[in-house]
Amino acid sequence: MRIDIVTIFPEFFDVLDISLLGKARANGIIELGVHNLRDFTHDRHNTVDDTPAGGGAGMVMKPEPWGEALDSVLEGGAADPIIIFPSPAGVSFDQKMARELAHEEQIVFGCGRYEGIDQRVFDHYAENGRVRLVSLGDYVLNGGEVAVMAMIEAIGRLIPGVVGNPESLVEESHEDGLLEYPSYTKPALWREREVPPVLRSGDHGAIARWRREQQIERTRRVRPDLLPPEL
Numbered sequence: 267m268r269i270d271i272v273t274i275f276p277e278f279f280d281v282l283d284i285s286l287l288g289k290a291r292a293n294g295i296i297e298l299g300v301h302n303l304r305d306f307t308h309d310r311h312n313t314v315d316d317t318p319a320g321g322g323a324g325m326v327m328k329p330e331p332w333g334e335a336l337d338s339v340l341e342g343g344a345a346d347p348i349i350i351f352p353s354p355a356g357v358s359f360d361q362k363m364a365r366e367l368a369h370e371e372q373i374v375f376g377c378g379r380y381e382g383i384d385q386r387v388f389d390h391y392a393e394n395g396r397v398r399l400v401s402l403g404d405y406v407l408n409g410g411e412v413a414v415m416a417m418i419e420a421i422g423r424l425i426p427g428v429v430g431n432p433e434s435l436v437e438e439s440h441e442d443g444l445l446e447y448p449s450y451t452k453p454a455l456w457r458e459r460e461v462p463p464v465l466r467s468g469d470h471g472a473i474a475r476w477r478r479e480q481q482i483e484r485t486r487r488v489r490p491d492l493l494p495p496e497l
């Protein structure tokens with residue numbers, strides 16, 4: 267998979283050189299390009315924003331630099347890339363979307379700042395391609411970079427070969443629509459708290475049943491909205 271990020275803070279993504287994603291890049295599983303939006307400006311101050319049409323507080327990101335940056339990133343890229351702009355006005359990002367995006371050939375992330383990006387950028391690229399405004403939740407960040415980092419992590423770990431043991435991806439929260447069961451390890455007793463005896467019983471059927479019950483109970487308690495009607 268090829269991932270491109272357009273941002274005014276390219277250094278923000280230096281952290282993608284480490285951990286699993288860093289290894290995936292070194293192994294050629296993920297190809298990453300980080301592009302500074304200011305490199306696509308032509309004035310002395312590398313201006314990327316201007317006052318909002320119709321008045322109002324703050325500044326809006328100009329369409330020209332975005333047009334040049336996205337044209338440059340898309341040129342010679344995948345035949346059908348998807349362009350994602352993090353936005354509180356977007357569709358909700360979830361594990362299902364992460365799974366779907368893990369199959370993409372190229373994802374281009376556009377990190378907005380200030381009051382946002384001129385709407386014509388979204389409209390222009392949506393005319394001939396796939397553009398999505400995607401939200402991590404009902405809150406507002408100062409820009410798209412943190413949201414892009416989270417999405418890259420959620421998507422990247424689902425790409426085959428990134429996580430060493432694919433089995434570890436199966437029993438996770440939201441994979442089967444429920445929250446995951448609680449996890450324990452050694453020692454068997456810690457500060458008077460013991461590991462549930464069933465987990466030390468060696469009875470794999472009983473352990474599986476216990477874990478499923480824990481998933482349902484935790485989901486009912488913490489996220490009843492996720493509980494399917496039959497449960």
Ligand SMILES: NC(=O)c1ccno1
Pocket residue numbers: 352353354400401402403404405406407408409410413
């Ligand atoms: N809620 C979000 O995903 C978001 C992105 C940028 N600002 O807020």
